[in-house]
Amino acid sequence: MSVKVLIPTPLQKLTNDQATLECQGATIAELLDNLESSCPGIKARLCDEQGELRRFVNFYVNSEDIRFLDGRNTPLKEGDEVSIVPAIAGG
Secondary structure, eight states, rough: OOOEOOOOGGGGGGGOOEEEEEOOOBBBBHHHHHHHHHHHTTHHBBBBBBBOOOOOOOETTTTOOOOGTTTGGGGGGGGGGEEEOOOOOOO
């Protein structure tokens, strides 16, 4: 199934400057593995050494925060839109 992934500007150097990608995956975890296959190095920016999603990167499926869904196991279906949003801190 094809899912649209919105890539934040700081990661676009890993996607050949593409802001959106079409990718396959039945879950967020599978999507990340497939993203890594086509964009080597991107998974290390999104996941820690244990493969868990980094706390400062937020993922949304159709505008729903996956922290309130099933996290890495959040299911995806054809036509879903996954947004990757880095957290921003300020003062």
